[in-house]
Amino acid sequence: MTDKIEKLFKFISNNRKYNKALQEKYYRSIILPYKNEKEKIISLLYHIANTQSQPKIDKLSEFYRSIITEDNSLKSFQEFIEKINPNGKSNFESVYKGMLNQKGWGPKTSALISKSIFHLHNGKYSENLKIWNDVPKLIDENDSFYLPVDAVIIAIFKKLDNSIKWDFNKINKTLETKYKGQQIEVWDDLWFWGFITQNGSGDNRAFEWNENKYWVLKESDKDKMKIEEIKNKCQEFLEIFN
Structure with missing residues (x-):
């Protein structure tokens, strides 16, 4: 599991621009009015x-x-x-x-x-x-910084090791053994990649590119070429779990 966690961190670190663009639009809608x-x-x-x-x-x-x-x-x-x-x-x-x-x-x-x-x-x-x-x-x-853990992120950690009972505290404590402060903030991008590569709910989630979920993100870039680019990145993301 440790090896896959390191690969996940490397992937999200190298692909921050995608979630960053989405977050920028999200914050603008909240703050600028x-x-x-x-x-x-x-x-x-x-x-x-x-x-x-x-x-x-x-x-x-x-x-x-x-x-x-x-x-x-x-x-x-x-x-x-x-x-x-x-x-x-x-x-x-x-x-x-x-x-x-x-x-x-x-x-x-x-x-x-x-x-x-x-x-x-x-x-x-x-x-x-x-x-x-x-x-x-x-x-x-x-300082202490915490990953906002929800069902999407819990599902990812279950995919990594389903023998562990994952929750907010368990996931944050696991990450804190190796990652601190600024690095924990990088992990926040995990939600974006997890959300658009999960289909279903609860323990019955399939891990696959889910374009419908991408489209329901109001701030996501709807350009066809950008969607194809992100779809390809999602395949890289999913390969980490194999």
Whole structure:
């Protein structure tokens, strides 16, 4: 399994531009319609929370009321940390742990918020997507960064070794034995390749190019040549599991 994990990491490291282009469009739709910092971070929070298959509406409602109605402007990353994780350090682990303590938020969505804030401020996306000016551009070696694990990623790890009971914690702990900080962020691309190469649900997923899934990604490039290019890349991805 270790050999295949290394091959997966090499593949996603060498093909980052595909998911990067999709993510850029996704973030633009979330951030650019809004003018101030508070509106932008609230928009991001709503979009991330809505990625849950069964969102806890009542609990999320309490969270939104607290963050929207309280007299704070959230004009800085530090202010946001103080809101969700009082006395927490100004880093990405504080975001993850702070969000995990909020009503209606779980490990995956908390990790997604941490990852998204990093993406928007790491200098690799459009400058006008930044919300604040005090977000670290790099993930410090003493910071902790978490892969947003969902059913797609769990299915991939089951494909690698179905004798292990994979979940959010098990997958992150497995990756952390070799990969740290910035490298964990690279692993986030695994979802893109996994999503468009899985057919079915639960334990009955077939691993194959799934063009229908590619088309339902609103931000995916619909150019015929680009689709063919990504299809060929997916074959490379799938060969790793053989």
